[in-house]
Amino acid sequence: xxxxxxxxxxxLLSLMSYHSMAQQKRTVDFIGGARSVLSxxxxxxxxxxxxxxTIKRNSGGYALIDLGVDIKPNKHxxxxxxxxxxxxxxGFWGAGVTFDVRQLFLKGVxxxxxxxxxxxxxxxxxPFTLFNHHADRLxxxxxxxxxxxxILNYEKFYRDxxxxxxGVNVDFGFEFAKxxxxxxxxxxxxxxxxxxxxxxxxxxxxGTRIQLIQSKNLALSYNGFSVFDVKGTxxxxxxxxxxxxxxxxxxxxxxxxxxxxFNGEAGRSNVQYAEDFDKxxxxxxxxNASATFNWLKKNLSxxxxxxxxxxxxRSIGAQSKEIDYSSLTGYYNRYTNDQIIRPISVMDLIVGxxxxxxxxxxxxxxxxxxxxxxxxxGLATFNxxxxxxxxxxxxxxxxxxxxxxxxxxEIRGQGTLKLKxxxxxxxxxxxxxxxxxxxxxxxxxxxxxxxxxTNRNSDVAVEKVDLKTMRYQLGAEYELFKKIxxxxxxxxxxxxxxxxxxxxxxxxxxxxxxEANYNMTQKIIAVGARCRFDEKIHLTALYQVSEYNDKLIAxxxxxxxxxxxxxxxxx
Amino acid sequence: MKKxxxxxxxxxxxVSCRKDDTSFDGNNIQEMYSDxxxxxxxxxxxxxxxxANGEKAVFSAQFNKPVxxxxxxxxxxxxxxxxxxxxxxFIDATNATWNGSTTVFPMFKAENCIAQxxxxxxxxxxxVQTKVKSLKVNQGLVIADFENGFSPSWxxxxxxxxxxxxxxxxxxxxxxxxxxxxxxxxxxxxYLIGLIxxxxxxxxxxKTLNLSANxxxxxxxxxxxxxxxxxxxxxxxxxxxxxxxxxxINGNSDDQYDYQINVNWIGWKLVTIKYADLVTLVNGQPSxxxxxxxxxxDKIGKISMLHLADPSQGxxxxxxxxxxxxxxxLEP
Numbered sequence: 001x002x003x004x005x006x007x008x009x010x011x012l013l014s015l016m017s018y019h020s021m022a023q024q025k026r027t028v029d030f031i032g033g034a035r036s037v038l039s040x041x042x043x044x045x046x047x048x049x050x051x052x053x054t055i056k057r058n059s060g061g062y063a064l065i066d067l068g069v070d071i072k073p074n075k076h077x078x079x080x081x082x083x084x085x086x087x088x089x090x091g092f093w094g095a096g097v098t099f100d101v102r103q104l105f106l107k108g109v110x111x112x113x114x115x116x117x118x119x120x121x122x123x124x125x126x127p128f129t130l131f132n133h134h135a136d137r138l139x140x141x142x143x144x145x146x147x148x149x150x151i152l153n154y155e156k157f158y159r160d161x162x163x164x165x166x167g168v169n170v171d172f173g174f175e176f177a178k179x180x181x182x183x184x185x186x187x188x189x190x191x192x193x194x195x196x197x198x199x200x201x202x203x204x205x206x207g208t209r210i211q212l213i214q215s216k217n218l219a220l221s222y223n224g225f226s227v228f229d230v231k232g233t234x235x236x237x238x239x240x241x242x243x244x245x246x247x248x249x250x251x252x253x254x255x256x257x258x259x260x261x262f263n264g265e266a267g268r269s270n271v272q273y274a275e276d277f278d279k280x281x282x283x284x285x286x287x288n289a290s291a292t293f294n295w296l297k298k299n300l301s302x303x304x305x306x307x308x309x310x311x312x313x314r315s316i317g318a319q320s321k322e323i324d325y326s327s328l329t330g331y332y333n334r335y336t337n338d339q340i341i342r343p344i345s346v347m348d349l350i351v352g353x354x355x356x357x358x359x360x361x362x363x364x365x366x367x368x369x370x371x372x373x374x375x376x377x378g379l380a381t382f383n384x385x386x387x388x389x390x391x392x393x394x395x396x397x398x399x400x401x402x403x404x405x406x407x408x409x410e411i412r413g414q415g416t417l418k419l420k421x422x423x424x425x426x427x428x429x430x431x432x433x434x435x436x437x438x439x440x441x442x443x444x445x446x447x448x449x450x451x452x453x454t455n456r457n458s459d460v461a462v463e464k465v466d467l468k469t470m471r472y473q474l475g476a477e478y479e480l481f482k483k484i485x486x487x488x489x490x491x492x493x494x495x496x497x498x499x500x501x502x503x504x505x506x507x508x509x510x511x512x513x514x515e516a517n518y519n520m521t522q523k524i525i526a527v528g529a530r531c532r533f534d535e536k537i538h539l540t541a542l543y544q545v546s547e548y549n550d551k552l553i554a555x556x557x558x559x560x561x562x563x564x565x566x567x568x569x570x571x
Numbered sequence: 572m573k574k575x576x577x578x579x580x581x582x583x584x585x586v587s588c589r590k591d592d593t594s595f596d597g598n599n600i601q602e603m604y605s606d607x608x609x610x611x612x613x614x615x616x617x618x619x620x621x622x623a624n625g626e627k628a629v630f631s632a633q634f635n636k637p638v639x640x641x642x643x644x645x646x647x648x649x650x651x652x653x654x655x656x657x658x659x660x661f662i663d664a665t666n667a668t669w670n671g672s673t674t675v676f677p678m679f680k681a682e683n684c685i686a687q688x689x690x691x692x693x694x695x696x697x698x699v700q701t702k703v704k705s706l707k708v709n710q711g712l713v714i715a716d717f718e719n720g721f722s723p724s725w726x727x728x729x730x731x732x733x734x735x736x737x738x739x740x741x742x743x744x745x746x747x748x749x750x751x752x753x754x755x756x757x758x759x760x761x762y763l764i765g766l767i768x769x770x771x772x773x774x775x776x777x778k779t780l781n782l783s784a785n786x787x788x789x790x791x792x793x794x795x796x797x798x799x800x801x802x803x804x805x806x807x808x809x810x811x812x813x814x815x816x817x818x819x820i821n822g823n824s825d826d827q828y829d830y831q832i833n834v835n836w837i838g839w840k841l842v843t844i845k846y847a848d849l850v851t852l853v854n855g856q857p858s859x860x861x862x863x864x865x866x867x868x869d870k871i872g873k874i875s876m877l878h879l880a881d882p883s884q885g886x887x888x889x890x891x892x893x894x895x896x897x898x899x900x901l902e903p
Binding site: 311383412413414415416417460462463500502503509510511512513 | 593594595596597598599600601603604637639658
């Protein structure tokens with residue numbers, strides 16, 4: 001079967017190439033990428049009894065090619081199909097080799113007016129309707145980690161804040177001579193899961209956006225988002241529905257040579273199971289409003305915002321977490337003589353693609369307070385009320401600075417009437433030293449810091465919550481020889497305190513709390529060398545050490561040493 | 572500037588409109604840490620349970636606060652165990668009903684049982700007694716439970732390796748009834764250790780099994796015992812369809828779907844798969860079926876059960892019992 005598939009692919013490609021040459025016109029493009037990863041890992045477990053059960057060394061790797069054919073049969077139509085051939089090292093022909101269709105879509109324009117796309121879609125709306133927040137991802141990663149993280153992003157189709165879906169998307173617009181400038185419509189319908197005609201219903205996701213652009217200063221929008229089960233696809237009539245409707249406003253105010261941009265979105269959601277209406281129905285609203293002052297001359301922008309997301313606000317398009325902390329890590333997922341599950345570390349967040357989801361899910365993935373307790377679902381985190389400040393600066397000399405501070409409260413108590421307060425501070429900076437000091441060779445320095453505090457004060461001692469997490473990172477890259485860079489980076493995390501972890505039922509309401517205590521440090525340090533054949537091709541050798549040290553010994557300390565050789569190209 | 576002021580006023584009005592919440596989510600944390608008290612003692616509603624006639628046991632208890640609890644029902648003769656868990660203030664029909672099914676094999680017999688309630692953070696345990704009068708009946712088509720030995724309609728082939736055992740056993744390890752099959756041996760030249768063919772004609776039909784035509788309504792189940800975690804045993808079931816119902820299975824024009832189980836655990840385990848989820852395997856790799864590529868459980872003409880192991884791995888052994896089709900996942 002695989003041999004035949006490969007043969008047909010080659011024939012298809014040959015025919016297309018011939019066709020493209022015959023017409024002396026570029027109607028067929030080949031796009032894609034290739035990658036090879038070879039790695040050798042070693043785990044060291046510090047348990048009271050030496051771990052003689054876990055296999056300590058692990059080596060392996062794979063080579064893959066993504067071969068896409070981008071066909072433009074006419075100026076209005078584009079078809080893209082991408083195959084993947086992957087071969088695990090140590091596999092042989094017929095075993096360890098997989099053939100997959102990685103991407104398939106068709107898009108075009110009807111009568112120069114209506115744009116459409118069917119097949120694979122990368123969709124996003126607003127942060128409260130459909131949006132992949134990447135809430136637990138690490139901002140401004142040092143290059144030595146970023147190149148590993150980029151592989152994960154590529155594998156999971158994480159582009160900006162989109163979710164990869166399959167379905168149909170249509171958009172069209174009108175321009176007006178006076179009164180209003182533009183009126184744009186976008187609509188999509190995708191399939192979240194297919195029915196098995198037994199217990200799993202056909203579940204669809206749809207959305208609409210109507211945007212009215214009055215002028216360059218004022219724009220209004222309506223966003224509708226819905227996930228629903230199609231009745232009759234299973235015998236069970238307990239169908240699921242989640243609807244979110246919001247209105248948005250963007251107003252640009254010109255102040256001398258600078259601007260103030262007012263952004264706002266407010267809306268309401270409801271969620272229910274038809275047969276379990278009393279137990280499942282939740283409805284609430286949200287408001288997010290901000291003002292951004294752009295000091296254009298100084299390349300500086302300053303934002304102040306207000307956030308109010310109700311405790312019963314549910315929007316699975318915006319609250320689907322990309323990370324599932326209940327998943328097992330790709331390797332060394334169990335350790336110690338008792339073969340307990342290895343806790344997820346910062347290293348796993350960077351490279352552990354087995355933890356990451358590719359689609360929106362109606363299951364509300366739990367938060368992990370170590371990595372994100374204040375806003376585990378990004379701006380769409382329910383039960384949050386407060387304000388935020390953001391500062392952004394960049395200049396042509398290669399300096400980028402970003403600072404954010406969120407001050408939030410709960411709206412409804414969790415297990416008590418007392419409310420928690422959250423404070424999150426994030427600072428990231430990148431310095432292109434070669435531009436700054438006119439070096440001939442490329443040199444970058446990246447710095448990042450995140451501090452998160454959760455507090456709940458109470459006269460009752462058992463209700464108190466005090467959790468602090470500090471994460472900081474430093475990275476550098478330097479072009480040692482022409483197109484050969486050395487990379488280095490480190491990331492450190494300390495987490496100490498206590499929190500009550502909510503356990504939620506199928507209707508996403510809290511059924512129980514479990515107290516969790518933390519006192520841990522984590523670190524990951526990496527060095528590497530990268531040869532850039534050009535901007536799209538590189539070969540990198542890496543060595544990294546990561547350490548997870550739980551001082552409460554809930555999970556024994558471990559460290560993982562990894563050597564990896566990564567060849568990556570896109571074309 | 573006037574517009575700006577108006578906008579800020581509108582936002583301020585919207586912002587101030589949320590009412591303070593006077594309730595909280597979840598269980599009361601203060602109550603969670605209060606002293607534990609039993610408000611209603613642990614009870615079972617029936618002294619004797621006639622599971623064969625659909626009776627169910629309902630356990631009950633009530634506490635002053637939500638707790639993590641576990642009920643372990645143990646058969647005094649069989650040592651079978653049923654485990655029910657929850658995190659609530661009360662135990663009742665909504666969260667602690669027992670229909671006679673088993674969590675830890677062997678399955679229950681007609682016997683006396685003790686149900687023990689344990690609660691996280693509470694040293695005391697609570698017990699009640701009940702009796703299984705008749706066993707739960709599992710509806711479905713039993714392919715083999717080995718209670719009546721080898722059927723003359725089955726075909727058995729066993730390699731002539733070392734330490735070969737392909738015999739029906741009758742000992743205390745039996746998970747269901749009184750007998751099970753052990754498959755064991757060392758065959759250092761071939762993956763195949765032994766096999767049994769179960770033709771449809773052995774089950775009162777002329778050509779194909781009497782199952783639903785809808786592959787989503789047919790589940791294949793069996794109990795498998797792994798003898799060690801490093802055991803190289805592989806049990807492969809091949810479901811051979813006779814699509815044109817001509818009484819013979821043609822490998823080039825009829826579908827065959829496969830279920831490969833790597834037996835890398837210790838003890839009895841229930842293995843279940845929906846017929847629609849089966850794939851065709853060639854040397855362990857997914858392949859294209861040779862027939863109409865549609866799952867037709869009502870056209871199964873023969874099931875082959877193969878015991879395999881990597882010849883370089885040495886001795887392989889496992890036990891098997893209660894091979895059956897059901898219309899929902901088996902809850903034995």
